[in-house]
Amino acid sequence: MSGTTDFNQFLIFVRVIQAGSLSEAARRLNLPKSTVSRKISELEERVGERLIQRTTRKLSLTEAGRVLFERVSPAMSDIEEAESAVAGMRGTPRGLLRVSAPMSSSTLGPIVAEYLVRHPDAAVEMVCSDRRVDLVEERFDVVIRAGALVDSSLVARNLGKAKSMLVVAPEYSRHHGVPKTPAELASHACVAFSGGVAPHVWPLESRGKRVEVRIRPRLTVNDMEIARDAALAGVGIACLPELFCADDVRAKRLLHLLVDWSFPEIPVHALYPTRRHLSPKVVAFVDLLAQRIQLGNN
Incomplete structure (x- = not known):
């Protein structure tokens, strides 16, 4: 077996066996029957074994087909369950949210508590440090930073200016x-x-x-x-x-x-890796930060 794996071939193979025919599998997958047949042929060519005995009345697995089905079918089920779990996370904030914030971030305490009360399926791991963390490498969902931004690849949500x-x-x-x-x-x-x-x-x-x-x-x-x-x-x-x-x-x-004198204002941002497919847990937390942190913008 060589070349790039086409997982669609395995998925269609499993669906054909579960459906009992190429036609029924094609209907369930919303694909042309010719596509289903071609994918099965490509998989057989790939593994170098006939997997399905085709007759006008029914399909039956060869020995090689049975072995492959027993190995691949649970994996396909796991993938579908994982996809369903991730899809379920799109609507409601859930799961662990990892946040990096500066030292002395006690003012964030009530905001984190409110977030957890609002979203009972969510959990927060908050790491307070003045070290400049690597958001992606260290697997943080949100980083709160004060000062000038240097990470141009990250998405920045302006939270205002600290006075x-x-x-x-x-x-x-x-x-x-x-x-x-x-x-x-x-x-x-x-x-x-x-x-x-x-x-x-x-x-x-x-x-x-x-x-x-x-x-x-x-x-x-x-x-x-x-x-x-x-x-x-x-x-x-x-x-x-x-x-x-x-x-x-x-x-x-x-x-x-010295009320007529002031220190330079420091911009504060919430940073996260991307806007694309942004998790609800991140959206909800950053939105709450923006609402609750009362920083001047002048």
Whole structure:
């Protein structure tokens, strides 16, 4: 046996035996009888054995045909069951969804929980890491990334832009005062997030003007929750995403500093491999992300 395998030959062979005649198999497969007959002949030529004894009244298997039918028939059934299972997944989100997200993604917790409650046949494996994962190689369904995109082959769904603000605890301000200009940040204790390119340099913008301030961190950490806790405890001035500290600012647990200055906004995207035959579990999750993540777009 050589050459490229034509699985249609095997499928038609099995269907002919199950139907009991070429004509009935052709009807069930919605194919011309001549096509069915040709495929059987091609398969016999391929394996080098006669598989079916044809008479005007009935078909019967040769010894070689019986062996082939017993081996191929279960495989065809498995393929059909697999096809049915995959087709069933098109309508309802189901199965395991593998998601990669940055460290300190606690804001995604309620969204993941809502997704699982909405779709009881779905499960989520969420891996939080600031390492740039290979979506295809590592078999992730969705990757959430902040920053400039470099994977041009992936489909990107824009989730908005992440904004950050300078905050400090009232306790710190009472003892050390607060900066009135960006330059004064250099003389204050700060909490730096080490996930960036230059964690000890803070770029600030205001009305087209940009400055870079080299800070003096008392704490450098790659977890945003720890950075927030340190700021609340009065360790120093922190740069935190609005999503992490907006409630604390509203409750006056943290004070918003230098309100006329802002950090460059960071684009956030959900990435997935292709739009073609996109699984419902991916569609439902990405749609929910877009609805629930409240990121500025200005």
